[in-house]
Amino acid sequence: MSRIRNISVIAHIDHGKSTLSDRLLELTNTIATLGVHKQFLDKLKVEQERGITVKAVTCSMRYKHKGEEYMINLIDTPGHVDFRAEVIHSLKAGNGCLLLIDAAQGIQAQTVANFYLAFAENLKIIPVLNKIDLPAAEPGKVLEQLEQTFELDPVDALAISAKTGLGVGAILPAIIERVPPPTGSVDENFKCLLIDSWYDNYKGVILLVRVFGGTVQRGDRISSVHTGHKYEVSEVGLMHPDQSPVNRLCAGMVGYVVPSMKRSSESKIGDTFYHVGKPVQALPGFEDAKPMIYVGAFPLDTKEFKRLEDSINNLSLNDRSITVHRDTSTALGQGWRLGFLGSLHLSVFQDRLKDEYGAEVIITTPTVPYQIEYRDGTFGTISNPSEFPDVVTHSSKVLDIREPVVEATMIFPSDYLGSVIELCEACFLLKEQTFLSSSRVLLKYIIPLAQLVEDFFGKLKSSTKGYATLDYEEAGYIPADVLRLSLLINGKSVDALASIVHRSQAERRGREWVKKMRGLVDRQLYEVVIQAAVGNKVVARESISAKRKDVTAKCYGGDVSRKMKLLNKQKEGKKRMRSIGNVQISQEVCTWKPGFLLISSLSMTSSLKRGISDPN
Numbered sequence: 001m002s003r004i005r006n007i008s009v010i011a012h013i014d015h016g017k018s019t020l021s022d023r024l025l026e027l028t029n030t031i032a033t034l035g036v037h038k039q040f041l042d043k044l045k046v047e048q049e050r051g052i053t054v055k056a057v058t059c060s061m062r063y064k065h066k067g068e069e070y071m072i073n074l075i076d077t078p079g080h081v082d083f084r085a086e087v088i089h090s091l092k093a094g095n096g097c098l099l100l101i102d103a104a105q106g107i108q109a110q111t112v113a114n115f116y117l118a119f120a121e122n123l124k125i126i127p128v129l130n131k132i133d134l135p136a137a138e139p140g141k142v143l144e145q146l147e148q149t150f151e152l153d154p155v156d157a158l159a160i161s162a163k164t165g166l167g168v169g170a171i172l173p174a175i176i177e178r179v180p181p182p183t184g185s186v187d188e189n190f191k192c193l194l195i196d197s198w199y200d201n202y203k204g205v206i207l208l209v210r211v212f213g214g215t216v217q218r219g220d221r222i223s224s225v226h227t228g229h230k231y232e233v234s235e236v237g238l239m240h241p242d243q244s245p246v247n248r249l250c251a252g253m254v255g256y257v258v259p260s261m262k263r264s265s266e267s268k269i270g271d272t273f274y275h276v277g278k279p280v281q282a283l284p285g286f287e288d289a290k291p292m293i294y295v296g297a298f299p300l301d302t303k304e305f306k307r308l309e310d311s312i313n314n315l316s317l318n319d320r321s322i323t324v325h326r327d328t329s330t331a332l333g334q335g336w337r338l339g340f341l342g343s344l345h346l347s348v349f350q351d352r353l354k355d356e357y358g359a360e361v362i363i364t365t366p367t368v369p370y371q372i373e374y375r376d377g378t379f380g381t382i383s384n385p386s387e388f389p390d391v392v393t394h395s396s397k398v399l400d401i402r403e404p405v406v407e408a409t410m411i412f413p414s415d416y417l418g419s420v421i422e423l424c425e426a427c428f429l430l431k432e433q434t435f436l437s438s439s440r441v442l443l444k445y446i447i448p449l450a451q452l453v454e455d456f457f458g459k460l461k462s463s464t465k466g467y468a469t470l471d472y473e474e475a476g477y478i479p480a481d482v483l484r485l486s487l488l489i490n491g492k493s494v495d496a497l498a499s500i501v502h503r504s505q506a507e508r509r510g511r512e513w514v515k516k517m518r519g520l521v522d523r524q525l526y527e528v529v530i531q532a533a534v535g536n537k538v539v540a541r542e543s544i545s546a547k548r549k550d551v552t553a554k555c556y557g558g559d560v561s562r563k564m565k566l567l568n569k570q571k572e573g574k575k576r577m578r579s580i581g582n583v584q585i586s587q588e589v590c591t592w593k594p595g596f597l598l599i600s601s602l603s604m605t606s607s608l609k610r611g612i613s614d615p616n
């Protein structure tokens, strides 16, 4: 055990975690040298296309130091706040971490958040300044920030370029010398912590575990503390970098176990496993990541329901933070209500569904979960606008409605302090204002989650010319004066378009809605009336006058193949249409798209993408 080191790489988005992890794998000959543009650890197509890490990845490396061979288990973690739970799980598996900071950008919002997570776990933190090859790099300034913000000694920091490899050689000896080896003993009863799991079509569920005591090998019978279910182990191994079977996993190691587990739902991240008949105390686990936003999901073509359901279920097997429940909409038919950790998580899910299963889906506007206290003393959580109590019955049935808030941390150059305060001050509560240096400032505000989801980051970026970074964590619930805004087409409510808004914004939102909707609904043979309403009260109205029937349309000559082509095109088009009363509307109207202004001017994901690719 004295020759094992378990370590995570943590950093703000894009500060170079995956690039550094790849370089370390190359240095230890775990993988062959990659081209400059290749990334080994970001395996998912979405990860490669977007240049972000979505899932934490573990890899074991062998490294010789002063004549002794060591095993370093390295976990590359995601930077984005939506995937924070992955970072927490990864940190629990190790004794140390590399805290990477881009030498040109300095400390950013996720640097602060990740530092405190590692600090709370009492891990040995090795600060690493990356990208020192960039002309804009200012290592001296960043070292000052590190000392001022985290009280980290600048002497302990390593300066590298993960891209060119400069200085990377000093990292492995630093890990061996500074990070303590894991504690525990192979002579104890076997116990391990489940840090990740995924579904393999051939082997079934695979568990990624950190062994805290004893050993485990093929043929062992193990049991879960959480469920009490028993399993027989058919394989154990290390991720080196892909699954490499070994004879046994010993205390201190991070590796995988293949149990005879058929259903992913039985693997609960944070669970403890032990040998049947030799029970152990549960290891301190972690809470499940709770969904922060919910959306309705519906097949584009109703015939695709079953296939889409299989795809959604398969995908959620490998991403346990997605919650799935069946749902029906009068406008869109049968579908599901899905819960996600944030907008980026949702949009990554959409991409993965398309990339990995070729499935396209209609996603409605995200809603946050509201807590409702009823007058009869019962409580409930509602995250579907169509289930939200009607305003008319509010006062009689509902005592109180509360909405989730987050504590948002923003870091940006102090030149923009005035404009950020202007953006936040009217609605949000200031918690902290700290100067990280003479030119950089950190602000903490309590912000309703619904407003954060609704392009707050986009507004923050435009107030700071793109320089601000944002991180947030849950901060409980506060009373909210919210109500349901319904959209009606020719008197029929389109449930998929209902949303929950603040009372003070209902009229403005209603007007925005009907105006946008007017531009999206085609003219029909009769007048179409579009209304936004709160309860029975119409707050905005637009109408589209009837068009005159053109009897000669489509009768125009041409050969048969052209007509067939037109007919097929029409058939395809019809699939995308749904009837609301006697009005045909395109399903696309109900679809949430990042930056799609109709429903709630929500564009957090696109702003995030901008943020991710924005070097500033």
Ligand SMILES: Nc1nc2c(ncn2[C@@H]2O[C@H](COP(=O)(O)OP(=O)(O)OP(=O)(O)O)[C@@H](O)[C@H]2O)c(=O)[nH]1
Pocket: 011, 012, 013, 014, 015, 016, 017, 018, 019, 020, 051, 052, 053, 054, 077, 078, 079, 080, 130, 131, 132, 133, 134, 160, 161, 162, 163, 164
């Ligand atoms: N110039 C320069 N660019 C670098 C260096 N290290 C990483 N990059 C670039 O920075 C970008 C982000 O690198 P990644 O390794 O994907 O960053 P990450 O921290 O893993 O990103 P997330 O997983 O999304 O949080 C890529 O375009 C890299 O090529 C470096 O040392 N110098």
